[in-house]
Amino acid sequence: MKANAVLIHPKDNVAVAIKEIKAGEAVTGIGDRRVSANEDIMRNHKMAIAAVAEGEPVLKYGERIGFASKPIRPGDWVHGHNLKWEED
Numbered sequence: 119m120k121a122n123a124v125l126i127h128p129k130d131n132v133a134v135a136i137k138e139i140k141a142g143e144a145v146t147g148i149g150d151r152r153v154s155a156n157e158d159i160m161r162n163h164k165m166a167i168a169a170v171a172e173g174e175p176v177l178k179y180g181e182r183i184g185f186a187s188k189p190i191r192p193g194d195w196v197h198g199h200n201l202k203w204e205e206d
Contacts, residue, residue, distance in 0.1 A: 121147025122164065128178035131168040132196050133157045134178075145193070156193035164196040176201055 123133040127146045139159040144152075151167050159165045164178065170190040170193045174183040187202040194200065 123147045125149060125151075125167065126178060129180045130177045131166060131170055132164040132176060132178050133167050135161050135163055135165060137161050139165065153192045156191060157195055159195050166190045166192050166196050168192055168193045 122137050122139050122143070123135050123145050125133045133145065134171050136147070138161050139145060139155045141155050141157050145165065145167070148167055153165075153167050155165060164176075164184050169192055170176055170186040174186050174189050176184050176186060176190075176196060184203050185203045186200060188200050189202050190196060
């Protein structure tokens with residue numbers, strides 16, 4: 119099966135969709151992790167591959183890119199609706 123996402127850094131808790139991923143579709147290209155999309159994920163958008171509690175950092179490139187503004191489940195789309203840029 120061809121990859122539909124890429125994990126940029128092993129520390130990351132998000133992956134990037136390299137093509138559209140439909141809700142319920144298994145995410146491939148993220149190593150041995152088993153995650154399915156909870157909603158449609160647009161190409162080039164972030165998707166959680168691990169649970170991120172409210173206030174915890176969201177990691178991409180092995181670096182913090184923001185904080186969860188509410189709990190994020192594996193398979194959730196990660197964007198402005200659940201990501202904030204500053205810690206409370």
